[in-house]
Amino acid sequence: xxxxxxxxxxxxxxxxxxGVNFKGEDFNGQDFSNVIFKGCSFVRxxxxxxxxxxxxxxxxxxxxxxxxxxxxxNATxxxxxxYKATLNYANCLNASFKDxxxxxxxxxxxxxxxxxxxxxxxxQQPRPPYKFDSDSEE
Numbered sequence: 756x757x758x759x760x761x762x763x764x765x766x767x768x769x770x771x772x773x774g775v776n777f778k779g780e781d782f783n784g785q786d787f788s789n790v791i792f793k794g795c796s797f798v799r800x801x802x803x804x805x806x807x808x809x810x811x812x813x814x815x816x817x818x819x820x821x822x823x824x825x826x827x828x829n830a831t832x833x834x835x836x837x838y839k840a841t842l843n844y845a846n847c848l849n850a851s852f853k854d855x856x857x858x859x860x861x862x863x864x865x866x867x868x869x870x871x872x873x874x875x876x877x878x879q880q881p882r883p884p885y886k887f888d889s890d891s892e893e
Contacts, residue, residue, distance in 0.1 A: 758782070765790060788826075 756764075758780045761772070770789055776796040783801050788808040796816040803823050811831040818838040827842075827850045835855045842857075 756772075756775050758777065761775065761777075762785065764772075765787065771791045771793070772795060773793045774795060775792070777800055778796075778798045779800065780797070781801045782797075782805050784804040785802075786806045787810045788806050789810065790807075791811040792813075792815050793811075794814045795812070797820055798816060799819040800817075801821045802825050803821055804825060805822070806826045807822075807830040808826050809829045810827075812835050813831060813833045815832070815835045817832075817840050818836055820837075820840045822840060822842045822845045825842075825845045827845050828848045830847075830850045832855045833851065833853045835852070837852075837855055837857045839858045
């Protein structure tokens, strides 16, 4: 599936996607509200100003992606891998990160979220548990 096919499907009303894979795509300002992504991969993608209100990203691989200024209110990131993903200034009100992998240094200044609880309820590991061969370390 291409980026354009994904966005067209969402505009047409499709709300469930499983196993889609993207790397390095720019989704700046896109609306993903109420969309369910199950086991999808969005590596090094830009989600600045994107809307994930009530979205579900369970078991998604989101390493190195940028969620700055994104709306993550009531979103679900259970068992998601957000290794080195940036959540700075994101609105995380009532977002759930149960058993997610999050890099502590990439959540500073997130808005409206209790990141003490988020960090305490996530898996802290120095390295991601899995990655693509083409991923390079920063």
